[in-house]
Amino acid sequence: MTLAQRAPVCVLGTGLIGGSLLRAAVAAGYPAFGYNRSAAGAEAARRDGFDVSTELGAVLRRAAAEDALLVLAVPMPAVAPILAEIATLAPDCALTDVVSIKRPVLDAVRERGLGARFVGGHPMTGTSESGWSATDSELFRDAVWAVGVDEGTGVEPWERVVRLALDCGSVVVPVVADEHDQAVARISHLPHVLAEALAAAGAAGGDLALGLAAGSFRDGTRVAGTAPDLVRAICEPNATALGRVLDETITALVTARDALAANGTLGDVVEAGYRGRTAYEARARWDITGIVPGEDGWLSELRRAGQRGGVLRVL
Amino acid sequence: MTLAQRAPVCVLGTGLIGGSLLRAAVAAGYPAFGYNRSAAGAEAARRDGFDVSTELGAVLRRAAAEDALLVLAVPMPAVAPILAEIATLAPDCALTDVVSIKRPVLDAVRERGLGARFVGGHPMTGTSESGWSATDSELFRDAVWAVGVDEGTGVEPWERVVRLALDCGSVVVPVVADEHDQAVARISHLPHVLAEALAAAGAAGGDLALGLAAGSFRDGTRVAGTAPDLVRAICEPNATALGRVLDETITALVTARDALAANGTLGDVVEAGYRGRTAYEARARWDITGIVPGEDGWLSELRRAGQRGGVLRVL
Numbered sequence: 001m002t003l004a005q006r007a008p009v010c011v012l013g014t015g016l017i018g019g020s021l022l023r024a025a026v027a028a029g030y031p032a033f034g035y036n037r038s039a040a041g042a043e044a045a046r047r048d049g050f051d052v053s054t055e056l057g058a059v060l061r062r063a064a065a066e067d068a069l070l071v072l073a074v075p076m077p078a079v080a081p082i083l084a085e086i087a088t089l090a091p092d093c094a095l096t097d098v099v100s101i102k103r104p105v106l107d108a109v110r111e112r113g114l115g116a117r118f119v120g121g122h123p124m125t126g127t128s129e130s131g132w133s134a135t136d137s138e139l140f141r142d143a144v145w146a147v148g149v150d151e152g153t154g155v156e157p158w159e160r161v162v163r164l165a166l167d168c169g170s171v172v173v174p175v176v177a178d179e180h181d182q183a184v185a186r187i188s189h190l191p192h193v194l195a196e197a198l199a200a201a202g203a204a205g206g207d208l209a210l211g212l213a214a215g216s217f218r219d220g221t222r223v224a225g226t227a228p229d230l231v232r233a234i235c236e237p238n239a240t241a242l243g244r245v246l247d248e249t250i251t252a253l254v255t256a257r258d259a260l261a262a263n264g265t266l267g268d269v270v271e272a273g274y275r276g277r278t279a280y281e282a283r284a285r286w287d288i289t290g291i292v293p294g295e296d297g298w299l300s301e302l303r304r305a306g307q308r309g310g311v312l313r314v315l
Numbered sequence: 316m317t318l319a320q321r322a323p324v325c326v327l328g329t330g331l332i333g334g335s336l337l338r339a340a341v342a343a344g345y346p347a348f349g350y351n352r353s354a355a356g357a358e359a360a361r362r363d364g365f366d367v368s369t370e371l372g373a374v375l376r377r378a379a380a381e382d383a384l385l386v387l388a389v390p391m392p393a394v395a396p397i398l399a400e401i402a403t404l405a406p407d408c409a410l411t412d413v414v415s416i417k418r419p420v421l422d423a424v425r426e427r428g429l430g431a432r433f434v435g436g437h438p439m440t441g442t443s444e445s446g447w448s449a450t451d452s453e454l455f456r457d458a459v460w461a462v463g464v465d466e467g468t469g470v471e472p473w474e475r476v477v478r479l480a481l482d483c484g485s486v487v488v489p490v491v492a493d494e495h496d497q498a499v500a501r502i503s504h505l506p507h508v509l510a511e512a513l514a515a516a517g518a519a520g521g522d523l524a525l526g527l528a529a530g531s532f533r534d535g536t537r538v539a540g541t542a543p544d545l546v547r548a549i550c551e552p553n554a555t556a557l558g559r560v561l562d563e564t565i566t567a568l569v570t571a572r573d574a575l576a577a578n579g580t581l582g583d584v585v586e587a588g589y590r591g592r593t594a595y596e597a598r599a600r601w602d603i604t605g606i607v608p609g610e611d612g613w614l615s616e617l618r619r620a621g622q623r624g625g626v627l628r629v630l
Contacts, residue, residue, distance in 0.1 A: 124527050124528075124529040125529060125530075126529075126530075143529065144526065144527055144529065146527060173523070173526055173527060175523065175527075179523060180527075182520065182524075183520050183523050183524040183527050184524075184527060186516050186517050186519065186520040186524045187517045187520065187524050187525070187527055187528040187529070187531075187532040188527075188528075188529070188531055188532065190513060190516055190517075191513060191531035191532050191534075191535040191536075192531060193568070193571060193581065193584065194509045194512070194513055194535060194568075195531070195535060195588060195592075196581075196584045196585055196587065196588025196589070196591075197509070197564050197567045197568055197571075197584055197588060198505060198506060198509055198564070198588070199587075199588040199589070199590075199591030199592040199595065200567060200584065200587035200588050200590075200591045201501050201505055201560055201563055201564050201567075201591075202501050202502045202505075202591055202595060203587075203590065203591030203592075203594045203595065204501065204563070204591075205497065205498050205501040205502065206622070207598065207622065207623050207624035208488070208490065208494060208498050208621060208622045208623075208624070209497075209498040209499075209501045209502050210502070210594060210595050210598045210624070211459065211488055211598060211600065211621075211624045211626070212439050212459055212461060212488060212490075212495075212498050212499060212502055212503075213439075213502040213503075213595060214439040214440060214441075214458065214459065214502070214503070215440075215441075215537075215538075216502075216503055216506035216507060216510070216537075216538045217502040217503065217506050217595070218595075219506075219534040219535070219537050219538070220506040220509060220510060220534070220535055220537075220538070221588070221591070221592045221595065222530075222531075222534050222535075222592075223530075223531045223534070223535070224588040224589060224591065224592035225589070225592045225593070225596065226589075227589070228585045228586050228589045231581075231585050231589075232580070232581060232585060235581060236575070236579055236580055236581060239575045239576070239579050242575060243572055243575050243576055245516055246568060246571065246572040246575070247572065248516055248519070249512050249513070249516050249568065250565060250568050250569060250572065252512045252515060252516075253508070253509075253512055253561060253564065253565050253568070254565060256508060256512075256561065257558055257561040257562065257565065260551070260554045260557060260558050260561070261554070261558055264551055264554050265547070265551055266508065266511075266546075266547060266550060266551060269508065269511045269512055269515065270511055270543045270546050270547060271543050272511065272514075272515035272518075273510060273511025273512065273513070273514040273515045273536070273539040274511070274514070274539060274540070274541075274542070274543045274546075275514075275515075275518065276511075276513075276514030276515045276516075276517055276518030276519075276536070276539065277510075277514040277518075277536050277537075277539035277540045278540070279518045279525060280514065280517060280518065280525050280528060280532070280533075280536065281540065283522065283525045283526060285526065306523060306526075307521065307522065307523045308522050308523075309522035309523070309525070309526045311526070
């Protein structure tokens with residue numbers, strides 16, 4: 001490792017994801033510090049020995065002075081106000097984020113003129129808990145970390161973000177913003193909505209139904225235990241893509257219900273689901289190699305590799 | 316334990332549930348034997364030291380001679396043919412079943428004139444595997460075992476079935492057939508259908524979506540890994556109740572989709588789901604006591620206790 005590989009990291013927002021990232025970065029040997037809006041959260045982090053302040057201006061000035069990689073780790077509604085501060089105080093810093101959708105973040109970043117140094121990110125991990133007390137330096141171990149390869153991405157900030165993700169123990173999937181948002185609508189936001197609907201339907205059966213519930217209900221409703229505000233913050237900013245996949249799913253369920261009424265069979269959904277689960281279990285992560293950042297077409301080559309299930313394990 | 320408490324058990328069908336029950340009954344000290352249609356399955360059981368034959372007639376005659384408790388452990392489509400044999404060869408045996416729905420079994424039993432000695436049963440357990448090779452004497456440990464308290468249930472067969480369930484390590488929820496079927500539509504059959512729809516929607520996103528999938532998709536689609544034929548055998552006989560709860564769920568999802576399109580919010584489903592999951596996690600199993608089988612009103616008292624979340628842990 002050279003010094004450049006361990007350039008400082010500045011985490012903005014030290015909740016579950018940001019706080020875990022601060023822990024993981026420090027554990028991997030990065031000089032790292034952070035900002036948190038709530039004094040209680042910052043104080044909890046400081047008690048655990050981490051350098052977290054509630055003074056956003058001071059934190060951003062320090063990040064600019066140290067050429068830190070800024071990591072936006074706040075919910076979507078808080079992104080725009082922080083970007084305004086960054087544009088004023090640390091406009092030349094490399095910038096990434098860990099927000100669960102990518103297009104709205106990318107648009108907000110570009111609106112502020114910060115696009116040249118920005119690389120979107122989304123570690124596909126979490127728990128149903130939140131806040132500093134839930135943070136864990138191992139949260140990213142063996143996780144998938146989506147990293148942006150949108151047009152105009154700069155080599156230097158991209159390499160910094162990928163290196164950080166790898167150093168936290170994740171593998172990297174290169175993806176552009178819109179395709180990311182469509183994919184996570186299917187494999188993250190739809191699961192949340194279906195878990196909510198299932199939990200509500202089960203509880204409508206009263207104590208008898210909940211008393212008979214076993215593994216299929218337990219697993220199918222697990223993420224419905226997530227705080228409602230957090231579920232909304234994760235899903236609702238992806239309204240367009242989520243609406244489209246909800247449409248698809250409603251159509252599949254209506255077809256099943258109608259087939260059940262007409263001839264007592266659930267129809268194709270059973271085989272389609274079995275094939276889908278089988279494909280998920282059989283998915284092979286193959287290693288992307290031979291693409292040199294900065295060479296002609298590197299971004300579109302990485303994008304295509306990600307589409308086909310490729311991951312980066314080394315830089 | 317008296318001899319009467321360990322009367323022989325005869326399991327008809329030694330797949331995952333029946334075979335596990337045969338193992339559990341033997342482990343609990345019951346004289347137990349069984350029938351299996353497939354020679355390979357029966358042979359596998361015999362190799363493991365269990366008394367399983369492919370000769371249904373001989374097995375039923377032996378059950379009649381030994382006053383065994385018959386346990387129907389075949390899929391719904393195979394129930395009627397076996398009942399015809401029972402009506403001929405062992406009509407006076409106590410009879411239960413472990414089929415995943417109760418009303419169609421109860422109707423088929425009554426049509427054959429076997430109602431007086433019948434007590435429906437449904438252990439709420441299983442895995443996505445099937446066949447003798449998946450059997451496990453501990454499958455019923457800490458599970459919930461639904462036991463019928465339908466009108467006309469006899470005390471003696473009911474006590475035998477409850478004792479067997481308890482001896483296998485389960486707790487017993489007393490329930491009538493129709494209420495059982497409505498409840499499992501919510502907490503077992505709907506989870507299967509939603510898991511199938513989710514798995515299909517995820518796979519429709521291709522390698523990128525499946526490559527980004529994490530915990531919410533993994534858990535939400537787990538039971539979609541069950542063999543399609545088994546899913547159909549579990550869900551489709553419960554078409555009426557499942558259709559009703561699918562209607563409810565489709566309505567909830569349409570409401571969410573429309574709210575998302577109209578104002579960017581998922582609406583009430585998030586809070587309803589969170590309340591439902593919280594109620595599930597907080598459900599308390601209280602012990603039913605003081606109801607004496609055979610006394611006036613015992614069946615309706617047990618039914619009401621089951622409706623309110625009560626379980627039997629001792630007889």
